[in-house]
Amino acid sequence: MDALLQFLHRRGGVARTRELLAAGVRERDLARAVNAGMLNRPRPGIYALPGADPVLVRCAATNSRLTCLSAAEHYGLWTLRKPDKVHVLRPDGMFSSERAVVHRRSWVSGQQDGWIASKADVVLHALGCLPELEALVLVESASRQGISLDFLRDRLPGRRNAGARRILDLVDVGSESLLETLARTHLRRAGFHVEPQVDIRGVGSMDLLVEGCVDVETDGKEHEAPRRRLKDYRRDNTAQSLGFAVARFGYAEIVRRPESMVSQVAAVVEARLALGGLPNSEDL
Known part of the structure; x- marks a missing residue:
């Protein structure tokens, strides 16, 4: 049982049944944990620790990943505010909500079965989504962490991405805050x-x-x-x-x-x- 709880803690408190079974957890142990109140089963195929972040539970249920402003803190990127809506990556575009901003394109895959988009996707989504100065501070912090501006610019071709490229033109890697x-x-x-x-x-x-x-x-x-x-x-x-x-x-x-x-x-x-x-x- 300890191994099960440790696995869930490493996964942010949420996991799908197939991930747990692949990690060697037995179905009877899952049932016992639910009956004992040690685990919740918010919906079929999803198990979560009591008190798990409902946003992550929602990501698991909708096959989504946090991205843009909602994932910036995970990567230590600079932000000016907390998101007023949840930003999620959902490539199939099926999930929609008045409380969420849905991003549909992914350039770089994130960790398998994770709930956070890759850092590259987070930065690219921010460039196309956030107001200019908010996007600028986020991308400058990403450049300090090693993300190449040329890498970002190459993935933002065409007229529809002209605004994002103008933000990249403002970047100066010298700033420390x-x-x-x-x-x-x-x-x-x-x-x-x-x-x-x-x-x-x-x-x-x-x-x-x-x-x-x-x-x-x-x-x-x-x-x-x-x-x-x-x-x-x-x-x-x-x-x-x-x-x-x-x-x-x-x-x-x-x-x-x-x-x-x-x-x-x-x-x-x-x-x-x-x-x-x-x-x-x-x-x-």
């Missing part, structure tokens, strides 16, 4: 020259160097720790001693008020350029 990606994109669209992750001797890596003179830092929650803040103060002081202006922004400003963030950076850049004597390129 979704906040950097968003800030960089908003600033470039405002007409600024922006270089991500520029290493400065004595300072370290600047998140975004704007117009060669303003260090824009994008601060996630990790910057709230007292020890990290002290480190930030020291590096900012060093950057300013070298002639760089420094501007820091948190999640709320970058994600919810990007226009304000851009206008503040514009003011800092204008003030720094008015001073003249820009930082020497030899410091880069």
